[in-house]
Amino acid sequence: MNVLLGLGGSDESVKTLRRTIDRTREVGDELTIVVVEKPESKRSQDEMYRQAVDALEEADITDVEVEKLDGDPGSALVNYAEQGDYDQLVIGGGTLSPMGKIQLGPITEFVLLNAPTTVKLVR
Amino acid sequence: MAGTRQYPDDPSGPFPSPPTTVEDRDGRSIEVRAAESFTGETLDDVVGMYTEFDPTDRAQGIPPTGEERIRTWLETIGDDSVNVVARHDGDAIAHAMLVPDTDDPAAVEHASDIEWELAIFVLQAYQRAGIGTVLLKNLLGHASDIGIERVWLTVERWNNPAIALYERVGFESTGTESFEQEMAIRLAGDGNGVTGDG
Numbered sequence: 001m002n003v004l005l006g007l008g009g010s011d012e013s014v015k016t017l018r019r020t021i022d023r024t025r026e027v028g029d030e031l032t033i034v035v036v037e038k039p040e041s042k043r044s045q046d047e048m049y050r051q052a053v054d055a056l057e058e059a060d061i062t063d064v065e066v067e068k069l070d071g072d073p074g075s076a077l078v079n080y081a082e083q084g085d086y087d088q089l090v091i092g093g094g095t096l097s098p099m100g101k102i103q104l105g106p107i108t109e110f111v112l113l114n115a116p117t118t119v120k121l122v123r
Numbered sequence: 124m125a126g127t128r129q130y131p132d133d134p135s136g137p138f139p140s141p142p143t144t145v146e147d148r149d150g151r152s153i154e155v156r157a158a159e160s161f162t163g164e165t166l167d168d169v170v171g172m173y174t175e176f177d178p179t180d181r182a183q184g185i186p187p188t189g190e191e192r193i194r195t196w197l198e199t200i201g202d203d204s205v206n207v208v209a210r211h212d213g214d215a216i217a218h219a220m221l222v223p224d225t226d227d228p229a230a231v232e233h234a235s236d237i238e239w240e241l242a243i244f245v246l247q248a249y250q251r252a253g254i255g256t257v258l259l260k261n262l263l264g265h266a267s268d269i270g271i272e273r274v275w276l277t278v279e280r281w282n283n284p285a286i287a288l289y290e291r292v293g294f295e296s297t298g299t300e301s302f303e304q305e306m307a308i309r310l311a312g313d314g315n316g317v318t319g320d321g
Contacts, residue, residue, distance in 0.1 A: 098222045099240045100196055101183035101277060101303075109301040 002030045004086040004117070006077040008107070009041030009048045012092035016122040017052055020090050021059045033066045034080055036073035036107075074110030081117050093121030128238060128297050130273050134311040135293025138264035141207055147252035151211050155258055157265045158206040166201065169208060170194050172215040177247045182279055183303060186244065203231040205239070205269065207262040209254055217254050219243035219262040221274060234270040235312050241276040259292060263310060272312035277303040 005020045007013040017033075024031045033056075035049045043051070045068055052066050069076040081089045091111055094104040104112075104121075112119055142156045158165045173186045173193045181188075187196050200222045209217035221239040223231050230237050241262070245255045266274060276294070278285045280302060294306040 097183075097240055097277065098224045099200060099220075099242050100185050100187075101240075101242070103183065103277060104302050106301040 001087045003088050004081050005033045005090045007035045007048055008038040009043035016092045019122050031064045034069045036069050038073050074107045078114045086117050088118045088120055089115050090120045093123040128275055128307055130307045130309045131295050134309045138260045140264035140268050141261045145257050147254050149252050154210045155261050161201040161206050168215040169218050209258050216249045217245040217258050219258045235272045238273045239271055241274050267310040267312055270312050272310050275307040277305050280304045
């Protein structure tokens with residue numbers, strides 16, 4: 001399967017990165033990683049980019065392209081997925097509130113409502 | 124996340140404080156009490172209530188289903204949470220709670236410094252009888268009594284009856300919304316709640 005992984009800069013993105021790399025190794029998916037521009041998040045776009053490259057190296061996966069996407073995260077991600085030949089777009093599956101409520105942000109909502117591909121939310 | 128939410132400038136209230144006993148729209152006598160501690164029998168009763176809860180009314184993943192997962196959920200949030208329980212003939216039939224939005228247990232000592240997340244659940248057979256409104260107001264009254272000033276919640280954006288209820292007591296939209304709408308209320312937090320029936 002040809003998988004596109006979209007990352008922001010949150011802990012949720014780090015978890016999603018780890019899980020997706022594990023899955024890629026298990027089943028031999030083709031993977032492309034894009035890091036969106038989300039100024040309010042914990043890690044900068046550059047930091048997240050480096051973390052993704054390092055994680056791939058650590059997992060000994062060499063044939064994965066990692067790119068930075070500028071502009072509005074949701075639409076940049078959906079555009080990228082639309083231009084390429086992807087079977088699945090993978091993004092973080094939301095955060096938990098103190099109460100334990102699942103919270104999906106506006107980027108997730110935009111992606112779910114606009115992506116032409118299957119979308120996978122990682123929990 | 125904490126510290127960035129927009130709260131109304133002015134406090135809402137005053138709200139009634141528990142304990143209180145009211146007659147619901149179906150003529151049932153409903154007793155509302157704050158839980159001294161959320162352990163033992165009170166916890167067991169509330170776990171029992173959630174095992175009866177119809178999962179079609181779940182919101183954003185809570186309550187979980189199955190007694191074990193329900194107990195784990197309530198125990199996890201239970202330590203520092205503020206709980207008000209409504210009962211009919213001794214059985215817990217509605218539960219409202221506030222959970223501190225902090226990872227630091229010591230911070231909970233200063234209730235006014237932190238933000239509290241609210242949730243409320245009413246068993247299906249007791250919905251549309253005015254119990255949710257009474258329970259919500261009494262939770263806010265109790266919260267204000269113990270010094271809590273900032274309360275927030277999220278509600279599914281299409282849940283108009285719930286949003287209308289929250290607006291009636293003073294919650295305002297914070298402007299953060301996607302599938303869920305975030306709302307916030309400011310309380311006086313000065314312990315001047317009105318005691319008695321509400």
